[in-house]
Amino acid sequence: MNEKHNIDFSGYACPIPKTDYENILLAHGSGGKLTHQLIGKMFLPQFRNELLEPLHDGAVFEMGGRKLAFSTDSYVVNPIFFPGGNIGELAVNGTVNDLAMCGARPMYLSAAFIIEEGLPLEDLWKVVLSMQEAARQAGVLLVTGDTKVVDRGKGDKIFINTSGVGIVEDGVEISPKRIRPGDKIIVNGDIALHGIAIMSLREGLEFETVISSDTAPLNGLVDTMFRASRNIHVLRDPTRGGVATTLNEIAEQANLGIEMTEEAIPIPDEVRGACEILGLDPLYIANEGKLLAFVPSDEADTVLAAMRSHPLGAKSAIIGEVVDKHNGTVVMKSKIGGTRVVDMLTGEQLPRIC
Numbered sequence: 034m035n036e037k038h039n040i041d042f043s044g045y046a047c048p049i050p051k052t053d054y055e056n057i058l059l060a061h062g063s064g065g066k067l068t069h070q071l072i073g074k075m076f077l078p079q080f081r082n083e084l085l086e087p088l089h090d091g092a093v094f095e096m097g098g099r100k101l102a103f104s105t106d107s108y109v110v111n112p113i114f115f116p117g118g119n120i121g122e123l124a125v126n127g128t129v130n131d132l133a134m135c136g137a138r139p140m141y142l143s144a145a146f147i148i149e150e151g152l153p154l155e156d157l158w159k160v161v162l163s164m165q166e167a168a169r170q171a172g173v174l175l176v177t178g179d180t181k182v183v184d185r186g187k188g189d190k191i192f193i194n195t196s197g198v199g200i201v202e203d204g205v206e207i208s209p210k211r212i213r214p215g216d217k218i219i220v221n222g223d224i225a226l227h228g229i230a231i232m233s234l235r236e237g238l239e240f241e242t243v244i245s246s247d248t249a250p251l252n253g254l255v256d257t258m259f260r261a262s263r264n265i266h267v268l269r270d271p272t273r274g275g276v277a278t279t280l281n282e283i284a285e286q287a288n289l290g291i292e293m294t295e296e297a298i299p300i301p302d303e304v305r306g307a308c309e310i311l312g313l314d315p316l317y318i319a320n321e322g323k324l325l326a327f328v329p330s331d332e333a334d335t336v337l338a339a340m341r342s343h344p345l346g347a348k349s350a351i352i353g354e355v356v357d358k359h360n361g362t363v364v365m366k367s368k369i370g371g372t373r374v375v376d377m378l379t380g381e382q383l384p385r386i387c
Contacts (some may be wrong), residue, residue: 034103040308042380043357050054051205052208054067055287058381059381059384060074060379060380060381062273062384063273063274063380063381063382063384064272064273064274064319065178065273065278065317065378065379066277066338066377067379067380068273068274069094069282069377070297072088075227078187079110081384085324087208087213087286088286089116089208090104090132090135090269091104091131091132091134091135091199092104092129092138092200093135093136093137093207093370099200100159100197100200100201100202100203101137101198101200101201101214102135102198102200102201103196103197103198104128104131104132104196104197105194105195105196105197106124106128106131106195106196106208107130107192107194108120108123108124108193108194108195108387109385110123110128110231110385110387111189111190111191111231111385112231112235113160113190114158114159114386115230115231115234115246116230116233116234116243116244116246117227117230117233117243117245117246117247117248118163118245118246118248118321119159120160120166120193121159121160121161121162121163121167121193122163122164122166122167122248123246123248123387124144124164124192124193124195125142125167125171125173126167126196126248126250126321126322126328127145127222127248127272127321127387128195128252129134129173129197129249129250129251130143130231130251130270130321130322130324131197131270132178132199132252133199133250133251133252133268133324134197134207134251134268134269134270135199135201135207135257135268135352136201136202136206136207136238136259136265136268136323136370137199137200137201137202138199138202138252138256139172139173139197139198139199139252140197140198140200141173141174141175141176141197141198142168142173142174142175142176142195142196142197143175143176143177143178143196144164144175144178144193144195145180145181145195146178146179146180146192146193147181147182147183147192148180148181148182148183148188148190148191149182149183149184149186149187149188149190149191149330150182150183150184150185152190152191152264156190156199156272157191157366158192160191160193160374161246162321165321167250170250171248171250171252173197174250182204185212188211198221201239202259202342204263205259206264207265207267207268207287208266208267209266209267209283209287210273210286210287211266211267212265212267212283212287212289212355213329213355214289214355214356214357215330215354215355216327216328216329216330216354217327217329217330217351217353217354218291218293218325218327218334218349218352218353218355219325219326219333219336219337219340219349219351220276220298220299220326220345220349221251221324221326221340221346221348221349222299222322222323222345222346222348222349223299223300223301223304223348224275224276224298224299224300224304224316224320225275225304225308225315225316225317225318225320226245226301226322227248227318227319227320227387228318228319228320228382229244229304229307229308229313229315229318230244230245230246231246231383231386233384236372238307238310238311240306241303242304244301244303244304244307245323246321246322247320247321247322247323248321248322249322249345251322251324251345253308253345254324254343254346255268255324256332256344257339257343257346258326258336258340260281260334260339261303261332261335261336261338261339262332262339262377263268264326264328264329264332265326265328266302266327266328266329267283267323267325267326267327268319268324268326268327269274269282269283269325270323270324270325271284271319271320271323271324271325272319272320272387273319273386274319274322274377274378275315275316275317275318275319275378276298276317276319276320276325276380277314277316277333277363277377277378278317278377279325279374280291280325280363280375281362281363281375281376281377282377283327284360284361285361287345287355288324288354288360288361289356289357289360290356290357290359290360290361290364291353291354291355291356291362291364292356292359292363292364292365292366293352293355293356293362293363293365293366293371293375294352294353294366295362295367295368296368297350297352297353298316298350298352299348299350299352300315313382314382316375318382318383319383319386319387321371321387330354337350337351347348362374363375
């Protein structure tokens, strides 16, 4: 029984890829560094393929002679009702926007509901009606779905997963590989509204002006942009992790630098005030009705004018440009003339935000 055996473990690998943490943290869902570490070490190596590899808002592929985009997302926002929206319309708009960021025209959605026992039927009805209206506004059809109910205390009111399929028209190619030095970066309006709307409600903060979520379907705005130019290089919606994390993702994927101009970034005064009270940086706060567009410098003014002609782009602004230095890094030129590195989100500023 005490006999020793010499076993060669050289052909084996640890069944669970180790990170700096033994258990899942809320920060693993932040969209920041820990999310990227989780995806890069646990999920991507197991499922790696050419469609997944770009790690975009959705997969783009050809089928039957048409180019399609496919995306999925889950929504666990707390509370489920908030100024400017609720979890239902957020779920529809979120997947519509992910498809639009692939350059696709959203067509069909699925919806899966995980409902906790005890949820008032009136609340569920409000969520369903808001989803119906959001789908109507976005011009999409909800064509399939699923419903599950879990024991009281085993969920948190309601979680929703939505998936979607859209058509990518000829001549549209959205990819960080297309980014070039000199590209201008455009945002379609005030940032950080969604995250602050949620956090203000949780903390019981009151302001002279109610801060409402910016949740909205962006496919109409994207259509307007494509009519102005098919030469848009990248589209991305800065949801979890905010503008700063999204720009870091793109800079890393493109292997180029990004420079932002602080005073050009549209941030409402009430959002600045809330961030000061809560100790948060608006650059890292989630948005649900904003996009970032990378456009060649000689077409930036044309695209900007088109965006400003649309209701969801009236406050559009050029906030930075792509540079061929400090590759993979985002820096910001401050109002006083200095520069600072704007890193990817570390930790979790606002859990359960979408």
